[in-house]
Amino acid sequence: MLQTSQTASRRHAVVSETRHLLFTVTPGAAWIIVFLVLPSVYLMAVAFMTNGPYGLPQLPLSLNSFEQLAGVGFLGWSPGNLYTLLRSLWQTIVATGLVVLVAYPIAYYITTCRARWRPIMLLLVVVPSWTNQVIRTFGWMNLLAPGTPLSNLAEILGLISPNMGLYPSNFAVTLGLVYNFLPFMVLPLYAAFEKLDTAQVEAAQDLYAKPVRAFWNAVFPQTLPGLLAGVVLVAIPAFGMYVIPELLGGGKAMMLGNLVATQFSGGSNWPLGAAGAILMLIATFIGLFAMRRIGKRLGGGEEVVI
């Protein structure tokens, strides 16, 4: 009798645990399936279909879109798409590098401020990103257009040809990317600096390290997890950026995101667009994987990136 009731209560516990699990996991799982897995499957399927009238995908399945992406068309091979890919990579690397160079001193400076000023300074870094990205990018267009003070200054300094303006150009795209992604680097770096015990810097100096060596040997390695997290947060969205190259590049500085977007709108070639999106995904995964490897090597075997 006793044993039966024990078994019953145990069964009851198992049932309630299962129900509990179901309640907690279902919403997240449903979200992922509906908004990530299904669209990804659909995208895959579209990429392997043939381009039909009005750019809509149709059967039979083929590798046409990937051939087109690689630059093979009616007129033989053209390097246009390859250039776009390389330009995307280059813009991402340059912009991320510049973001690091600008954000590192800012993050350090904020940690040296008095405790009550720090949240305000962080807020100042973040607040611009509360405005719509398109509006801010239009702002840059106005600042960099031909005839504006900045463009005139660049002209006087001989940096650009007369009447060309700083916008539209690759430079404007880079500037826009750096401006846009700065907060994503400052915040993780700030968190890394905040955790740093200043006594360690003193310990390094006490142990015969000159100031520069104290920085590279005691400070920098400890901010590396924050730095790498920031690189991931900046580089991945920058690589797929659409708005900034569209507006500030003036059609001359197309990135992969623009190529994909065009195929789904004006260009009207959904399979090609899907293939481009898959290429972006693959490139992103390769980048992430590389960052993890680097992070692991530099972080002394510890997982420092995602």
Add this chain to the structure above:
Amino acid sequence: MTDLTNTVNTADRAEVADTASRDRRGASSIRMQGLRKQFGRDSIALAGVDLDIKAGEFFTLLGPSGCGKTTLLRILAGLEEADDGQLTIGGKDVIDMPPHRRSVNTVFQSYALFPHLSVRDNLAFGLRMRGEPAAERNRKVAEVAEFIKLGPLVERRVDQLSGGQKQRIALARALVCEPDVLLLDEPLSALDAGLRGQLQVELQRLQKRLGMTFVFVTHDQDEAMVMSDRIAVLDSGIIQQVGTPSEVYEHPANAFVARFMGHDNLFAITASEDNWVDTGLGRLQLDPAEQRDTPDGWLLIRPETLELGGDVPADYNRLEGTVEERLYRGSRIEYRLTVNGHPLTAVAGNLGQRIHDVGDRVTIGICPEDLVRVAA
């Protein structure tokens, strides 16, 4: 076989002796003159410190928090700049020398170990920064790891260690550089009492063995007395007294030092005549050596010098008091008495003599030689 062991042992011993003599040669004296330091407009950390520390001495800077002891240590390390004054270490003027050029290493209160490095790399840090070749570096690190009994810990990451282990590594990281002076900033304050007592003894032994100059900062007077050759007591940026532990404990220079060393029995002197003084307890006879012309200052009665109950010898001071409280501490018994309405603490070793009860009237015998006059 026996021969071989003997040879090895002799070689070992020779090496140890060699290490010791090398270190002893490195020990440096420290001379501070008129060191001043002010933070902000009205916070004076050091108000002119003159201090000589001998080579190979275990010297302790003792004082309450905010007395300037840590600032003084940081000036020795070069981590803080003095506003004014002279500082020489081993006869060399170092006042303008940056920390990385001073042959001084510090054991920090928070240990300040590098969390991104293994224990081995932490230990090798100073040698690497100083540019010693890898072979030399590895040998010294292995030696110090052996010396401080770290064993297999050297491969670990710092965050996998206990407080006591971190403390050892912070010490080893400083020692491996064989500095002229080792600075220790309350290195034991984060440890529990048992480990702390054990490390106090170990540190003192280590210092004697290496013959290195140690400057130790603490706010714990017991710790200071157990470990030090000499102690400097600081308060509000001023050195109150410098002396051996017994000098500072038994003959405090002023009331602050007396209180800080744990003395409660201080009584204002209201009048004095020859070697007699009047206090709240009554009229007491002092040793003629303690005779002063002026009636100022305090009379210090050390609780362990009081003799309770029994016969009081003729040449002793005799008081009568009531037991208000009795604290049984095992090896000793502490009595809180009142004498003429004034509280007086007495401590008796637990030697199996009669234990007085609360409310008992007891006679108190005080040898005149045990009474000390203390400046205000």
